[in-house]
Amino acid sequence: MDLAFTAEEQKFADEVRAFVKANLPADVRDKVKNGKHLGRDDYMRWQQALGKKGWLVYTWPKKYGGPGFTPAQRYIFENVCAEEYAPGIIPFGTKMVGPVIYTFGSEEQKQKYLPAIRESTVWWCQGYSEPGSGSDLASLRTKAEKQGDHYIVNGSKTWNTMGHWADWIFCLVRTDSKAKPQEGISFLLIDMKTPGITVKPIIMADGGHEVNEVFFDNVKVPVANLVGKENEGWTCAKFLLANERLGIAAVPQSKRGVEALKDIARAEQDNGKPLIENPGFAEKIADLEIQVTALEFTELRVLSQMAQGGQPGPEVSGLKIRGSEIQQRITELTMEAVGEYAAPYLPGLLWHGSNEEPVGPEYAHLAAPRYFNTRKTTIYGGSNEIQKGIISKMVLGL
Amino acid sequence: MDLSLSDEQKQLQDAAERFVRDKYAFENRRKIAATEKGWLPENWAQMAELGWLGMSFKEEDGGYGGGPIETMIVMEQFGKGLVLEPFLPTVVLGGGMIAAVGSAAQKEALLAPMIEGKKQFAFAWLERQSRYNLADVSLKATKEGSGWSLSGHKGVVYNAASADQIIVLARTAGSAREEKGLTLFVVDGNAKGLSRRDYPTQDSLRASELTFDKVSVGADAVLGTVDGAFPVAEDAVDRAIVALCAEATGCMDAVNAATLEYIKTRKQFGVPIGKFQVLQHRMVDCFTNAQEARSMTLMASLKIEDKDPVVRHKAASGAKVQIGKSGKFCGQSAVQMHGGMGVTDELSVSHYFKRLTMIDLMFGTQQHHLTRYSNLAMAA
Structure with missing residues (x-):
């Protein structure tokens, strides 16, 4: 057992970082960094760049045109992309229907659909x-x-x-x-x-x-x-939902979210000092960071199991539960950090790319919409109540 | 001891319930929110006619001799309907401060017409850096002849666009965050040198950023005493907090009722989802939370006019902590139990959730008031 990455893995991380820096369009990076909404074309430009490199379907086996990453490489790839403000890869083709087609589809279907998913020419x-x-x-x-x-x-x-x-x-x-x-x-x-x-x-x-x-x-x-x-579609459905639940943990995004929250807490004032120096608030951030670490190491353990040849099992449900709660907690604390300046609602700026100046800092007007929107994470992909039902039945035998 | 409402108070409650039922059906509210002002003058006139704008003021001030319990009663109903008329900034904050420290002339010029529904107010206290510290004021008022000149910025001022007068918390002496040296000024909404940036809020209210560029006011614009405004503002905010707590209990009751109805009717796996124990327990916790919130609101409404400032402040902060906690639990649970429907704009659930969320952020979060309560309680 060894937590440190090997020299080869380090080299791979450098390679990914260099690739993202060279190929992620600057405007898309800025939008992700500033929490702006992305358009179809923003996603497509980035995904097609990844597609050319052969990394878009980074979870696929080599046999179907994937890069054949080891679990460690997957982890590095996801984290470096998040650290460099790359948009999340849209999962519907790459993580959902693609694997269903190469697992259950006919040869003809594989020929017809998989290349366009790998290259992101079809949404x-x-x-x-x-x-x-x-x-x-x-x-x-x-x-x-x-x-x-x-x-x-x-x-x-x-x-x-x-x-x-x-x-x-x-x-x-x-x-x-x-x-x-x-x-x-x-x-x-x-x-x-x-x-x-x-x-x-x-x-x-x-x-x-x-x-x-x-x-x-x-x-x-x-x-x-x-x-x-x-x-026999239910077999495909279950297979797909298990895959969906894995990605849903969103560890790299949450790590990025905690860092962004700290930046906001450093910028916001509280009694003439940065908010991050308020002991009550600092402890909330610390608690959140510990939760993210626990989630990260749970995911690493699952990845390590998968490296031994296993498919993700019902224990993946646990990742979804905690991952979704953590995503919500980040938005909750961000709103708390912003305080009353979370109130202004600027739909033009938020949704229509208008040039309107934000009220207060840029991050403030995004805080509440994010918080509202992120309520969905404990609902979609099978609500957390359903996930707990699966664990109690499949893992605990209740 | 008797915690029941008097006959008159019951009538007030009935009237407020009727108002919400008649005027604030959910689709109607959506229309009101989309109007230019974001509230309806005819509703405001009706509130004046029903005596609600004057009910909590003393008879010698032109009011009808009620108090915080009357405010609690109507605010709770306003919470049920997510009412948009600016009762809190105008009556509770503006009217409250004028009644507390206004001169006879100010009461006559401002409070009397407010009670008749002819004047509205806003309270400008927050600044970009101030968070929830009322003394963190940098907007400056300097002597200019017999009057004053105001320069600086105020943020997230609710109802500023509709207000005839804005009550401004300004620094007249002392350094940043010093409680001494603050003064309240009554400034006309259309004063020269005052500019506004108006916007809607997440919960469909209206607020503004205000810039004061050498706004001149006379000596008679001072509300209360020069340099002595801090305790006045603090009490006004405490009263507003208690009123907000009542509004929040109304929101919680409404959203709990909607959720209960939903889990009784929404079927999955062949049964209403309310048959699942995990939802039953969560629903029970929602009701318990709403009960605690109601109790703390009543406690605070009864203590908010206590002679001892520590009792008043603790009452307000204690209730605000409870409302923050209960409001978050009920709001988040309502969304979760409604599933995807709970996060749509179409259902009222998300709108109650948004209002409860914003109430937690107004005048201090749960965390802020926990610290304030703890400081007050440990010092006593």
């Missing part, structure tokens, strides 16, 4: 939750009926992140309504340009548009777009 989105099916995902009702060599899809999906930017959507659909809930589900790939698809924005508490409802009205989908076997 994917997710069609899982429905208005009536949130935590109880298996109760989903969007129907796909086979007619000749097509499925006819009818229904709606919700909490669809960034679907208004997407070229394709992967969907869980019901292909057998008589079977047990989990047994009549299939995994379908659908071109967003297909007639009959409508995307309707959902405005969130912070005033932003990030998620949508997607409606399917007699949408014709070739049978060739079915991944895995008909009525």
Whole structure:
């Protein structure tokens, strides 16, 4: 057992840092650093640069065009990217549908879809939750009926992140309504340009548009777009959710968040001194940093297990629980640090890239929207209540 | 001892409940928030007509002889409806300070028309560096002939754009953060040299950044005594805190009721999600939190006019700590139990959550008031 990185790993870290410095567009870096919202093109420019290098799908095995990183390399890659203010990689293609396709898809599907995911020329989105099916995902009702060599899809999906930017959507659909809930589900790939698809924005508490409802009205989908076997989509769904839960811990982002919080606490005044010198507040930051460290070492232990050839198991749920709570705590303390200056709401500056001057420091007007928005982290990808249910059942045998 | 409301107080509660029901259906509130002022003059006129703007002031000041309990009663209902009219800055803060230390002439010129609904106020105390220290004031007022000249900056001043007069906490002597040497001035909202940057707030109220560039006022603009404003401002803020606590209890009741209804009706896994013990316990904790908040608000409302300043300050800070804690728990739990729907703009839940969040940040967070309470309690 050795915590220190080897000379080779150090060299790899230098290589990643040099690559990010040379290839991350300066305007995108600034937006990430200042907590601004990114556009589709901002993500695409960075992801395509990574794609050219072969690093975009850094979790994929070599066989499917991934770089074949060791767990240590993955960890280094994620941390260096976060430290250099690279935007988070959009997971829908790279971490969700891509691995589903190379694990369950046909040879033809691998040929057709994987290169565009590796190179980020196609934007994917997710069609899982429905208005009536949130935590109880298996109760989903969007129907796909086979007619000749097509499925006819009818229904709606919700909490669809960034679907208004997407070229394709992967969907869980019901292909057998008589079977047990989990047994009549299939995994379908659908071109967003297909007639009959409508995307309707959902405005969130912070005033932003990030998620949508997607409606399917007699949408014709070739049978060739079915991944895995008909009525066995739940296997793909579970596999994908386990992968989603791993990324959700967001350790590098939280480490960056704690540093940003410290910077704010150094800049903010409290009785004529920097706020960071207020013992009560300093202890809250210290407590948070300890929580992040515990999370980081839990993730390292999982990565180390995976290095021995294992897939992430139910214990990954624990990472999601703590990771999401920590993300929320960072935004909570940031707002506390900003104080009354969290109140001004500047939608133009926040959402429409206007040149309006912020009220107070730049970080202040982002504090409350971030706090509101980050409430979603304990809800999405299976709420924390569901995660605890999984651990109590699968790990503790209760 | 009797902690029940009098018949008159019950009538006031009924009237306030009716007002919220009639005027503040959630979609209606959204429309009011989107108007130019962000509140409705007809609602303000109705509040004046119902006597709410004068109810907590003494009869000799033109009021109706009520006090903090009457304020508590209406503020709680305002919290249930997320009412947007500027009752807190105008009546509790502005009116409260004028009633406390205003001259007879000031009461006649300012308080009387305020009670009739014809004047509104704002209180400018915060500065960029001051956080929650009321004495951390650098906006300067210097002698100019028989009057004064004000220069400096004030931030996040609620209702400044609608205020006929702004009550400004300024430094007339002493150094930064010294409690002595502060003076309150009544400045016309359209005074020469005063410029504003207006904006909406996260919780759909209106506030402004104010820049004072040699704003001239007469000697009669001084509210209270020169250099002696700190305790006046401190008491005014304490009264505002207690009023905010009442508003927060209303928010908590409303958001708890919405969440309870939701978990009884939302089905997953074939049953209402309220059948799951993990949500049942959380819901129980929400109700317990709201009860504690209500108790502390009542305690503070009863003690806020105590003769002993330590009793008053401890009451306000103690209640604010409780409201910060309970408000966060109820707000966060409501969002969590509503799932994704809880973070949408569409449902009222997120709006209660935002208001509860902002109430914690106003006039001092839970942490700030815990420190203040601890200092007061240990010194006593």
